[in-house]
Amino acid sequence: MSVFTGLIAFSGGSKELKALKHRRIISSPDGYSKRVAIPGAIQMVSSGGKAVGSVWTGMMCMTYMFALMGIQSSPAFSMWSYSNKTSKAFRWQQVVASSLIIGIILFTFTIFQGMSGELLVNKGIFESVNDKTLVPKLINLMSDTNPWLVGLLAVCALAAMQSTGAAYMSTFSGMITRDIYRQYFKKEASEDLQKLVGRIFVVLVALAALLVA
Known part of the structure; x- marks a missing residue:
């Protein structure tokens, strides 16, 4: 707007x-x-x-x-690129x-x-x-x-924050789960267990971000 x-x-x-x-x-x-x-x-x-x-x-x-x-070199974009089935x-x-x-x-x-x-x-x-x-x-x-434009802008702002936050929270949980938890704590962790641990770390990093904010 x-x-x-x-x-x-x-x-x-x-x-x-x-x-x-x-x-x-x-x-x-x-x-x-x-x-x-x-x-x-x-x-x-x-x-x-x-x-x-x-x-x-x-x-x-x-x-x-x-x-x-340099933003394109962040871990989030690298992980997304390698997760694609085709290039x-x-x-x-x-x-x-x-x-x-x-x-x-x-x-x-x-x-x-x-x-x-x-x-x-x-x-x-x-x-x-x-x-x-x-x-x-x-x-x-x-x-x-044009008050409807203000509402549209609010939705766009929330979408931008959600997309950015989701990318880096999922990246953080993925790195913690794969590089630390599976590497040093439980190497035989199943895929379901890794997903569970990743979701737990997403909640933790989201709470930490809210506390810092």
Whole structure:
């Protein structure tokens, strides 16, 4: 929902954002907003904060994308990959889902969200926004006119938390069961017993997460 709100604001004010020469705090050396000015690919500076235009140079963006690739190296994805009966679907998932679909989401919707916050501030709708308050403010902006979108967003948030939590809880229980319990405590453990132990550890790690939270 916040993406829809951002898209509406972004579609109506991109030209205004480009010509924000009066707001010097966010202006590049040429007088344009840093929100649309692209810093150089590589700037030979001692620290990122000294980069002209923004700390997010082209090299910084590329290394950040490399860091996101490390998520695919987590045990959860490795265990899921090895649990598949066939690898025929891997190439389509990698090319279409991971590259095309996720790439479009990262490079379009996030831009709509971020720039819409700047436009809404310039129009006086928001006093100020940052990375922590932008999405909640976009939600509140649409809650009065489209409350059903707020409900849909709540369902999406719960689904995202459930899918992420389930992946890492099942991975943790699998590693404990196979690498510790079966390896050192009961090597002759049957498949049913391993499933039972894994479920017990899922409950334990879920309770521990709730206590920490």
